[in-house]
Every structure is written in C-alpha cells, then in structure tokens.
Amino acid sequence: MNKILLTALMVGLPLLASANRYYSGNINYGQVVEVEPIYQTVSIPEDRQVCDRRRSSRYSGKRTNHAGNAVLGGIIGGAIGNRFGKGSGRDASTALGILIGAGVGANKGQHHNSRQTCYIETHYREESRFMGYDVTYDYNGNLYHTQMQEHPGDRVRLRVNVDVLD
Numbered sequence: 001m002n003k004i005l006l007t008a009l010m011v012g013l014p015l016l017a018s019a020n021r022y023y024s025g026n027i028n029y030g031q032v033v034e035v036e037p038i039y040q041t042v043s044i045p046e047d048r049q050v051c052d053r054r055r056s057s058r059y060s061g062k063r064t065n066h067a068g069n070a071v072l073g074g075i076i077g078g079a080i081g082n083r084f085g086k087g088s089g090r091d092a093s094t095a096l097g098i099l100i101g102a103g104v105g106a107n108k109g110q111h112h113n114s115r116q117t118c119y120i121e122t123h124y125r126e127e128s129r130f131m132g133y134d135v136t137y138d139y140n141g142n143l144y145h146t147q148m149q150e151h152p153g154d155r156v157r158l159r160v161n162v163d164v165l166d
Helices: 002-022 066-082 088-106
Strands: 027-057 112-139 142-148 155-159
Touching (some): 027 142, 112 155
Antiparallel strands (some): 027 112, 027 155
C-alpha cells in the first residue's frame, strides 16, 4: 500500500507543479463598458440557368420568291383539283386546288425552327454575417479593447501576468 501511495505522489507532484505554472491564481475581472456586434458584408455568388427561345428560319441565308411559288403552287393545285368532280363540281374542286396549291407554294421554304439557348448567369447577393463582438472593458481604471466570439456579459475574465523589467 505504501508503495502505491509513494508511486502516486512521485507521478502526481510534477504534474501538480506543472499545472500550477499555467494556473497561477492571477485571475481577475474587468468591468465591461461597451459591447458592439461585428458584422461583415459578404457577396455570395448564385448561379442561375437562363434560357431563351429564338425562332430562326431553316433556310436563313436563302431568299425565296413567294409570289412565284404561289403562282406555281396554284397551277399545280388547280391541275390536281381539275381531275376530281364532274360538271360544276369539277370547277369547285379546281378552284379549291388553286387556293390550296397557292397557299402551300407561298409557304415553301418558310420552315421555322424554334431553338432554345441556355447559359449560366452569376448574380451576387449581399449578406451581412455576424463575426463576433467588439468589447471595451475597464481594468484598474484603464480601458482595453478585445474581440470575442461570445457575448461577455457584465464582466470579462482576465489572466494577469507580472513580468520583471530590466
């Protein structure tokens, strides 16, 4: 039993002396005079996909003669319409063939495509972020400033060190 106690003392005393070095008992308190929150404005990037739809002609570089195409379409449509019907019905089908053929001919080469173009656009949103507290405290009649992550309350703990000056 004495051996165990002696071993514990031999191991514990140096640790106790070492711990005493860091905790010298010189803890004091300063009176908090002012506490101001610290905020920092930061820009936060936000990416958005933007798409737009544009109509473009399939034959955009080629110019077409709409009137000539309409006349040619009317002739072809009239010839096809003339083959149907008898008597006055033939006249009606020929007229209808001319109208349909002219409409088809006028629109020849007017194939429009709708193309969607998408790209990423970055916008920046301003945000105010809390960074901590700017604290002013009084210790022995002197004012000191520090920054702290937590609100200190009415007083701050201070470790006071005394150094020898030559």
